[in-house]
Every structure is written in C-alpha cells, then in structure tokens.
Amino acid sequence: MSETTVIFGLHAVRTLLRQRPERAALLILQKGREDARINELVQLAQSKSIKTEWRDTRELDRLAGDERHQGACLQIRSVGALGEGALDDLLDAATTPPLLLVLDGVQDPHNLGACLRTADAAGVTAVIVPKDRAAGLSATVRKVASGAAETVPLIQVTNLARTLRWLKEREVWIVGTDDQAEHSLYSSKLTGPLAIVLGAEGSGMRRLTRENCDALVSIPMSGVVESLNVSVAAGVLLYEAVRQRS
Structure with missing residues (x-):
C-alpha cells in the first residue's frame, strides 16, 4: 500500500x-x-x-x-524527495539548458517551500539539497510551496560538494552567492547550463561548497540590512537568469 x-x-x-x-x-x-x-x-x-x-x-x-x-x-x-540518480535523468531529458537551484543547508521549511514556489515560477529544472542538516519535504513545505512541491523535482544528495563537481563534468556552470563577491549578478553571465547556489540562513555557504563554485556573485544592497532572506535572494537570482535567457 x-x-x-x-x-x-x-x-x-x-x-x-x-x-x-x-x-x-x-x-x-x-x-x-x-x-x-x-x-x-x-x-x-x-x-x-x-x-x-x-x-x-x-x-x-x-x-x-x-x-x-x-x-x-x-x-x-506520498512522493518524497528524489535520489541523486534522478538528477542524471533530468539533465539527459532537458530540452533547454538546465537551470538548477542548489540550497546548501536551508533548514527552515518555510524558506524551502518559498524557494520551491519561486523555482516553479522560474522554470527551474530541479532543486538540490543535502540530506543532512537541511529541510526536507514536510507538510509545511508543501503548503508554503502552494503546489510547487508537486511539480518541481527536489533532489536530496549525500555529498553536496561531490554533486557540484559532478555537475561541472556535465558542463553545468556553478554560480554561488556571496555578499562580498566582486561581481554583481547583473554583470555576470547566467545563461547556458547553470546551477545557482545559495547558503543556509545566517551562515551562508559552507567552505567546500564555496570552493566548488565556478564564480561568486553578489546582490547589490543599498539599504541598512546586510542580506536578504534566502527565498527572496533565490527569486532575485533566478529571475535575473530568466531575463538573460529570454
């Protein structure tokens, strides 16, 4: 059953x-x-x-x-998160350059749900998260996602750094986000096979995740706050990629 x-x-x-x-x-x-x-x-x-x-x-x-x-x-x-093997199938089946969203240890289910909702709207191929110390597909995630948890593949991987290295072998360009990055996302190329990487709430990307990025970009901040909520940042980055691709 x-x-x-x-x-x-x-x-x-x-x-x-x-x-x-x-x-x-x-x-x-x-x-x-x-x-x-x-x-x-x-x-x-x-x-x-x-x-x-x-x-x-x-x-x-x-x-x-x-x-x-x-x-x-x-x-x-119930259909839970997919395993690492599903990512290979998704990339093989893609008819346009894949756009991936990678979340490095996002633990708040509301943030994961909001990211899935934005990913669906932006036409993301899949969302990738680590299995450990990260939110999974809960009822809260599904509600916040407003149906996107049923349409956007969520891939759980054992070793995120290894997955990023494998994506590079598949000719996917890995772009990480860093408040101190020299280049703004608006001056960076976000076309072609692409994975956008966002770090966890507060702590950001882990060291090995950062080291496996091909480029780091920042979101320009003009006010007094130092950073955006991870789901808001995901929306800004994904839609800049959508704009460049269109």
Missing part, C-alpha cells in the same frame, strides 16, 4: 487536484464552510472521482498541526 501524507491550504490543495489528481486519495473539508473556493474544490474532486469528507475544525487542526489549513486538507499518495 502506498504511503500517504496530508497537504493543506486552499491554494496547495487546488493545485494538486488540478495538476496531479492521480495522487489524491481523500479531500477533507471543514464542516459548515461552504464558500466559492471550497465549492470549487468539491467540484474538482467530483470531476476526478476523488472522495470528499466533511469533518469538524478540530480534526483539520490536528491534521495540519500548527499551520493554517483554511478549511481544506488533502490526503495524497
């Missing part, structure tokens, strides 16, 4: 019902809540022959933990 997990939140549930209905097992809605957005979910579930149950608020609170469920939870057949 397939393992299941629960995602929650109106947008995340709607996205999965539309894009991956084959993974949906049970739609769970809050009793007494019947508005346009909830009715849309009911209709989507009916059109895909997905069972719907109405339960009290306490049950949805239990399923969602400390997170806001907005009256909707969806039990899905």
